[in-house]
Amino acid sequence: AQRVTQPEKLLSVFKGAPVELKCNYSYSGSPELFWYVQYSRQRLQLLLRHISRESIKGFTADLNKGETSFHLKKPFAQEEDSAMYYCAPKGANFGNEKLTFGTGTRLTIIP
Amino acid sequence: NAGVMQNPRHLVRRRGQEARLRCSPMKGHSHVYWYRQLPEEGLKFMVYLQKENIIDESGMPKERFSAEFPKEGPSILRIQQVVRGDSAAYFCASSPLAGNTGELFFGEGSRLTVL
Numbered sequence: 001a002q003r004v005t006q007p008e009k010l011l012s013v014f015k016g017a018p019v020e021l022k023c024n025y026s027y028s029g030s031p032e033l034f035w036y037v038q039y040s041r042q043r044l045q046l047l048l049r050h051i052s053r054e055s056i057k058g059f060t061a062d063l064n065k066g067e068t069s070f071h072l073k074k075p076f077a078q079e080e081d082s083a084m085y086y087c088a089p090k091g092a093n094f095g096n097e098k099l100t101f102g103t104g105t106r107l108t109i110i111p
Numbered sequence: 112n113a114g115v116m117q118n119p120r121h122l123v124r125r126r127g128q129e130a131r132l133r134c135s136p137m138k139g140h141s142h143v144y145w146y147r148q149l150p151e152e153g154l155k156f157m158v159y160l161q162k163e164n165i166i167d168e169s170g171m172p173k174e175r176f177s178a179e180f181p182k183e184g185p186s187i188l189r190i191q192q193v194v195r196g197d198s199a200a201y202f203c204a205s206s207p208l209a210g211n212t213g214e215l216f217f218g219e220g221s222r223l224t225v226l
Contacts, residue, residue, distance in 0.1 A: 043114070043219055086153065098144060098159050099215060101146070104154075
């Protein structure tokens with residue numbers, strides 16, 4: 001069964017401290033992994049995807065196939081990072097296009 | 112490009128009534144996804160449609176719920192005989208092409224309250 005787990009519903013971090021948002025998945029085949037973010041009063045939007053291997057707003061995420069994890073990290077938190085973050089795997093097989101979202105982690109950056 | 116437009120933003124219905132939620136995808140997008148978010152829960156996939164076709168409805172309740180995406184006009188999520196448990200935020204997303212980068216573009220959601 002396809003499943004994604006974000007164990008922390010709430011996470012508070014001081015400004016300037018490192019951030020790690022955890023995501024574990026159980027998915028058949030080789031899924032593509034995404035992180036989506038929803039800032040206050042804004043739409044849910046893509047933050048980054050694992051195939052791009054890019055850093056967006058200082059965030060990176062490494063796909064660990066052995067641990068089936070895709071944790072989101074940032075070395076120095078900023079106040080504007082406060083938001084709701086969702087991990088989302090997607091089946092890479094043709095025809096299986098939907099994203100499966102985790103329950104999300106609400107990140108609060110303490111000034 | 113105005114982005115994905117959903118209406119109404121807020122809808123109040125009494126038990127037993129019908130709810131219709133509309134979603135206009137981004138210009139040029141032919142794929143629409145509906146998700147439901149119950150209080151304190153994540154986004155749950157409901158249905159994925161292309162123009163005039165339902166591709167995946169594995170997340171749709173078998174009864175009372177239906178979705179369509181006609182050749183002309185918005186996609187509609189229809190809930191018949193609503194019950195209190197249907198109270199949720201319903202999000203629509205669109206994408207330009209199946210098998211693309213995987214990015215979905217979301218609307219602001221429609222919040223349904225069933226009295």
